[in-house]
Amino acid sequence: MELKDKSILIIGGTKGVGRGVGEQCAIEGAKVVISGRDIDAADEIAAAVAGKALHKPEFVQADVRNIEDIRNVVRRTEELNGRIDGFVYYAGILPVAYIWETDEKQFDDVFDINVKGAFFACGMVLESMKKTGGGSIVLTGSAHAYGGEEDRGVYAVSKGALLTLMKHLSKNFTKYNVRTNWVTMGWVATPGELAMRAGQGRDLAWLEEQAAKDTPIGRLLTVEDHVPGFIYLLSDKAGVVTGTELNITGGVSA
Numbered sequence: 001m002e003l004k005d006k007s008i009l010i011i012g013g014t015k016g017v018g019r020g021v022g023e024q025c026a027i028e029g030a031k032v033v034i035s036g037r038d039i040d041a042a043d044e045i046a047a048a049v050a051g052k053a054l055h056k057p058e059f060v061q062a063d064v065r066n067i068e069d070i071r072n073v074v075r076r077t078e079e080l081n082g083r084i085d086g087f088v089y090y091a092g093i094l095p096v097a098y099i100w101e102t103d104e105k106q107f108d109d110v111f112d113i114n115v116k117g118a119f120f121a122c123g124m125v126l127e128s129m130k131k132t133g134g135g136s137i138v139l140t141g142s143a144h145a146y147g148g149e150e151d152r153g154v155y156a157v158s159k160g161a162l163l164t165l166m167k168h169l170s171k172n173f174t175k176y177n178v179r180t181n182w183v184t185m186g187w188v189a190t191p192g193e194l195a196m197r198a199g200q201g202r203d204l205a206w207l208e209e210q211a212a213k214d215t216p217i218g219r220l221l222t223v224e225d226h227v228p229g230f231i232y233l234l235s236d237k238a239g240v241v242t243g244t245e246l247n248i249t250g251g252v253s254a
């Protein structure tokens, strides 16, 4: 019960690592609000933690490209739980394209979801946490933030901006007892990654083979590999940890 009765909001909590973190927060005793567009995930998450969670996770639908949706999620979390102690921004898309192939729509989609949604959500959550004495914000990073691979231009630049957002919040607002940290995620066969690879004609077997060669640890990482790091950063055990980049990458470096 590492997070007993804490109010935790996960934007992008419907799939992959975000979903794993949301479910584990509930099992650790938190009052969890999960957000995303996929309303079917609400029942699946509730079923996954039934009998193990202290509080039933709530779902609030939002498309992070719409700032009013984000405002509604933050407001509903405050209404439901009275405060926000922890916030994870996991929503993101990771298209493959060389810089010269990237059109304006793709650029805007990536920045709307990976950066703009995070920027406004963090501002709203920070304002809320300031009023209630503080909290913990965790942003979802990638080793691509430091330049990225040759065919990941817009994704890499978006994650660089997100890293600066983490540093900006930590540097300036830790004085309000709001800690902000970043998890550099490793390579995971999430629904988003699998869909993106399917578009390239590649499947899970290809991912596993590639990860065995390219990842120092020798395998694809899993949701379970990542969840404890997020839980730690959300918990009081990390009470003086802020501005950090927690690498959960199996040895892949920036």
Ligand SMILES: NC(=O)c1ccc[n+]([C@@H]2O[C@H](COP(=O)([O-])OP(=O)(O)OC[C@H]3O[C@@H](n4cnc5c(N)ncnc54)[C@H](OP(=O)(O)O)[C@@H]3O)[C@@H](O)[C@H]2O)c1
Pocket: 011, 012, 013, 014, 015, 016, 017, 018, 035, 036, 037, 038, 039, 062, 063, 064, 065, 090, 091, 092, 093, 094, 113, 140, 141, 142, 143, 184, 185, 186, 187, 188, 189, 190, 191, 192, 193
């Ligand atoms: N997979 C990897 O290997 C890897 C590696 C490093 C970092 N990451 C990071 O992990 C995060 C997720 O990426 P992923 O492809 O692996 O995804 P994923 O696990 O399939 O999950 C993507 C999440 O983003 C949400 N999302 C996407 N667009 C949204 C929108 N417009 N509004 C609200 N929510 C939205 C989805 O919710 P709905 O579908 O419900 O809208 C879903 O919960 C990203 O931040 C990415 O940078 C992934």
